[in-house]
Amino acid sequence: MAVSKVLVVGGGITGSVLSLALARRGVSVDLVEISPQWFGVGHGITVQGNALKALREVGVLDRVLEKAVPFNHMRLRQADGSLIVELATPHTGGDDLPSTTGALRSDLQDALCDAVYAAGVQVRLGLSVETFEQSPDHVDVVFTDGSTGRYDLVAGADGLKSHMRTLMGIETLPEPVGMSIFRVVADRPAEMDCAEVYYGGPRYKAGYSPISEDKCYAYLLDENLDASLIGPKAPLSLLRERGAGYGGIWGRILEALPEDTTVDYRWIEAVLVDAPWYRGRMILIGDAVHACPPLIAQGAAMCTEDAVVLAELVTGDGPVETAxxxxxxxxxxxxxxxLENSLQLAEWEIHPETPGADPGRIMQDTLTFLQAEA
Incomplete structure (x- = not known):
């Protein structure tokens, strides 16, 4: 194999899938995660078929599907809840997998964490990379606690605000796309059987997806509000104010939210590093180099695809450089x-009066394109 010992920096979805993919191919893996606690947190997540395929390849799909909600269609609605159209969604992971699955992000991450430990990966928490020094055949790393390690490859999977990107001298940074998102986890109405999106209201759009037997993930896309609101403690009163004007199931969800509901508010940012994502034997993958607006629900899919493809190539017979x-x-x-199609969607949703704007078409075209092998 091109590599036998790899350091993975970042224990989120991307780093966890990469660690599993490498370990299943016989690689010794160290994973470091800056958080002192390693468990799933946050809201819901939409997992498209190509992401499910990657999860199957690393052995966690069955565990994820025990709690998640698969579906093969979605509905577009007017702001008042009236139906525009129901669409079958392409099976980007193959016909034997659901086209889409809604999951609680914590359920997905917990499944990955358990699998990583079971695979024998050496996990170290509250830790990151301080410095590194490369030679032609290895990377020497000094960690933030002063310990050291030598690796055949170092993979940074530490997300949108990547520390590894800075260490590697890559200057491309995430930029706001001009819209923000409110997210909540709420009780799931019995009639909710797939993701639905509401257009034409006072904001850019609203929507929801079932994520477990009794929970759903609901969101509102808005203009960028005051940056002081960013975080998991936005006022519920503000979400209710901004979400007023949407009816149907979305309106009922919003009205029924308990006063202690956690409301997560973020400006949506995007990044694409054009130059090669590697420097010698160090590489970045996932959101650290290609984060997109969540308008086609392909963020997790692109990250998990990165992980399984990288593991496949660096465990082949050729040299690391070629891999x-x-x-x-x-x-x-x-x-x-x-990423480009997601940014086009963002532009159309910010400026719906744009001549020729057709969000439904670009979403379908993108998912059809992704049915090809990663």
């Missing part, structure tokens, strides 16, 4: 298409 070049050749066209 990393091949990785870029396979991943960049796919990632670029998703």
């Amino acid at each position: 990393l070049k091949d990785f870029m050749a396979r991943r960049m066209p796919r990632v670029r298409t998703v």
